[in-house]
Amino acid sequence: MAFRVLTVFAAALSLVSCRGGEETPPPAPTPKVEIAPILDREDAVDTHSYAKPLEARVYHVALDLDVDFQSQRVKGTATLAIDAKPDATEIVLDDRGLEIEKVTDAKGAPLDFAIGEVDESLGAPLTVKIGKARKIVVHYTSAENASALQFLTPQQTAGKKHPFLFSQGQAIENRSWIPTQDSPGIRQSWEARIRVPNPLVAVMSAPKAGDKIPDGDSHTIYRFKMDKSVPPYLIALAVGNLEFRPLGLRTGVWAEPETLPKAAAELADTEKMVTAAEDLFGPYLWDRYDMLVLPPSFPFGGMENPTLTFLTPTFIAGDKSLVSLIAHELAHSWSGNLATNATWSDFWLNEGMTVWAEQRIIEKVYGKEQYDQKVQLSLDDMKSEIDGLEKPGDSALALDLKGRHPDDGFTGVPYDKGAAFLRTLEAAVGRDKFDAFMKGWFERHAFAPVTSGMFIEEVKDKLFANDEEAFEALGIEEWVYKPGIPDNLEPGNTEAFAEVDAAIAAFNEGGAPDAAAWKGWSTDERLRFLGRIEEEQTTERMAALDKALGLTGTGNNEVLFLWLKKVVANRYDPAVPRLEQFLTSQGRRKFVRPLIEALAEDKAWGREIAERVYPKARPLYHPMTTRDLDLLGLLPDAG
Ligand SMILES: [Zn+2]
Numbered sequence: 144m145a146f147r148v149l150t151v152f153a154a155a156l157s158l159v160s161c162r163g164g165e166e167t168p169p170p171a172p173t174p175k176v177e178i179a180p181i182l183d184r185e186d187a188v189d190t191h192s193y194a195k196p197l198e199a200r201v202y203h204v205a206l207d208l209d210v211d212f213q214s215q216r217v218k219g220t221a222t223l224a225i226d227a228k229p230d231a232t233e234i235v236l237d238d239r240g241l242e243i244e245k246v247t248d249a250k251g252a253p254l255d256f257a258i259g260e261v262d263e264s265l266g267a268p269l270t271v272k273i274g275k276a277r278k279i280v281v282h283y284t285s286a287e288n289a290s291a292l293q294f295l296t297p298q299q300t301a302g303k304k305h306p307f308l309f310s311q312g313q314a315i316e317n318r319s320w321i322p323t324q325d326s327p328g329i330r331q332s333w334e335a336r337i338r339v340p341n342p343l344v345a346v347m348s349a350p351k352a353g354d355k356i357p358d359g360d361s362h363t364i365y366r367f368k369m370d371k372s373v374p375p376y377l378i379a380l381a382v383g384n385l386e387f388r389p390l391g392l393r394t395g396v397w398a399e400p401e402t403l404p405k406a407a408a409e410l411a412d413t414e415k416m417v418t419a420a421e422d423l424f425g426p427y428l429w430d431r432y433d434m435l436v437l438p439p440s441f442p443f444g445g446m447e448n449p450t451l452t453f454l455t456p457t458f459i460a461g462d463k464s465l466v467s468l469i470a471h472e473l474a475h476s477w478s479g480n481l482a483t484n485a486t487w488s489d490f491w492l493n494e495g496m497t498v499w500a501e502q503r504i505i506e507k508v509y510g511k512e513q514y515d516q517k518v519q520l521s522l523d524d525m526k527s528e529i530d531g532l533e534k535p536g537d538s539a540l541a542l543d544l545k546g547r548h549p550d551d552g553f554t555g556v557p558y559d560k561g562a563a564f565l566r567t568l569e570a571a572v573g574r575d576k577f578d579a580f581m582k583g584w585f586e587r588h589a590f591a592p593v594t595s596g597m598f599i600e601e602v603k604d605k606l607f608a609n610d611e612e613a614f615e616a617l618g619i620e621e622w623v624y625k626p627g628i629p630d631n632l633e634p635g636n637t638e639a640f641a642e643v644d645a646a647i648a649a650f651n652e653g654g655a656p657d658a659a660a661w662k663g664w665s666t667d668e669r670l671r672f673l674g675r676i677e678e679e680q681t682t683e684r685m686a687a688l689d690k691a692l693g694l695t696g697t698g699n700n701e702v703l704f705l706w707l708k709k710v711v712a713n714r715y716d717p718a719v720p721r722l723e724q725f726l727t728s729q730g731r732r733k734f735v736r737p738l739i740e741a742l743a744e745d746k747a748w749g750r751e752i753a754e755r756v757y758p759k760a761r762p763l764y765h766p767m768t769t770r771d772l773d774l775l776g777l778l779p780d781a782g
Pocket residue numbers: 471475493494497
């Protein structure tokens with residue numbers, strides 16, 4: 144591990160300042176700037192970045208950008224602070240389609256730069272001849288159709304009056320709008336000045352740095368500063384007609400005014416969750432925990448951008464039944480944002496830990512019954528995900544993704560198998576011991592990158608005191624590096640859904656759906672039911688289900704999604720209008736991708752629907768969603 148610490152006492156030069164002959168005490172020194180470590184382990188080599196951080200690395204990014212909705216670009220400068228070997232004369236950045244006007248040193252003297260061969264997934268290396276310069280300024284415009292940026296027309300927002308922009312950096316998208324080293328193992332502190340047209344508001348994944356500044360009558364400048372080092376995929380921006388409502392002392396929500404009241408009501412338990420999470424995992428180190436509810440095209444459930452989680456509006460069910468999403472994004476404040484996978488091959492260290500932590504927060508806030516049920520749902524998801532993988536090898540936790548896009552590893556495996564592994568470990572050593580270990584893990588690796596190898600070494604050392612035999616008995620290396628599910632999987636409370644499971648059995652044997660029981664069930668119980676009844680149903684049985692349970696009309700998007708999967712699998716025509724409406728009104732990838740793929744595969748029935756719906760829905764979808772769906776050939780000119 145290479146660890147360098149740079150201490151800056153910027154104020155030390157002006158010890159005494161005088162005003163009108165009156166002596167004032169010297170200002171306090173600015174806090175030290177700590178450069179986050181770069182791992183030099185073999186399993187920390189990031190094959191999805193061109194950077195050579197052990198030679199020269201970026202440790203601070205200062206953005207000064209103008210957001211232009213007409214051209215759908217951001218334009219300005221990125222000033223990069225560099226830590227490099229004394230003899231280093233160049234730095235390699237990541238770039239995907241950026242238009243670079245020039246690169247200079249801090250004094251404005253031009254520096255030579257070159258953009259290398261373009262790889263479809265990774266983009267290209269941007270090599271700058273820095274010479275002795277350790278601060279450089281890149282003058283640039285974001286890429287055309289930058290994959291990290293989604294510009295929405297007013298029609299695509301809740302309010303329909305103003306345009307909207309949001310960014311999504313994970314995994315390797317930020318290189319399309321920020322010229323830096325775009326690797327999760329190269330943490331950087333950052334700041335930004337963002338100029339936006341009035342009356343739009345800019346928010347970012349960092350605390351505000353001072354008040355907004357009017358720029359003439361037409362524009363306003365917003366300033367932000369993240370003094371903690373973060374992996375660059377966590378630099379995030381949104382611009383829109385946004386308002387804020389506080390939820391608690393350090394929690395609040397941003398949204399379009401049309402969405403804000405509903406969102407605030409749904410998120411009322413957030414402060415409680417932060418307190419529960421601190422009990423479990425240690426102090427919350429990011430000051431505020433705010434959330435931003437985005438327009439419906441946001442491709443994910445949530446994105447854990449520090450201090451400002453980005454959320455899909457599809458979690459709003461009206462009854463807080465889908466707020467485990469908040470527990471999940473909040474948990475990332477420890478797993479992922481404090482201790483971060485050094486490479487996308489170890490994505491389970493971000494997501495598996497987060498699902499485990501999310502379940503524990505739910506238990507603390509809502510009780511053991513809910514915890515037990517969440518665990519069972521996660522195990523079901525794990526099994527069906529692994530069964531459905533195109534490449535069975537992808538069910539290993541640590542993946543070799545060299546030559547593949549990191550998104551190939553973004554399956555349910557790192558999430559649900561990762562959590563199952565941690566619960567298996569927890570069961571083996573006891574909860575108290577395991578909790579202390581996890582708390583220690585986040586503390587030891589706060590603001591630093593981590594790898595699977597490091598996790599295994601620490602488990603062996605700290606949980607098994609290097610007792611080789613006890614360690615080997617758990618098959619930890621098999622869990623992490625081998626595909627499939629090891630035999631010692633901790634099954635959780637298999638009775639958690641006893642009542643629902645009885646109803647499933649009765650229905651599968653031909654019984655009528657039980658409307659009264661359904662009414663009394665929680666969302667998780669309903670999901671269990673829909674996820675476990677037999678896939679194949681006759682049209683009559685589908686109609687009976689729909690009539691008794693009101694599925695086509697449900698406002699709970701998770702329940703609706705499972706129902707619509709059944710609708711497609713069983714070619715249930717009466718629900719097709721609702722299916723079309725769902726696919727053209729939101730763009731959450733988890734929902735739209737499997738439905739459209741299943742439609743497209745069904746040549747005799749679904750393909751026609753997919754060909755009709757996809758061209759209509761596509762403008763709403765994020766580039767990360769259309770990247771895969773475009774390959775299905777559903778667009779008219781694609782044939
Ligand atoms: Zn997550």
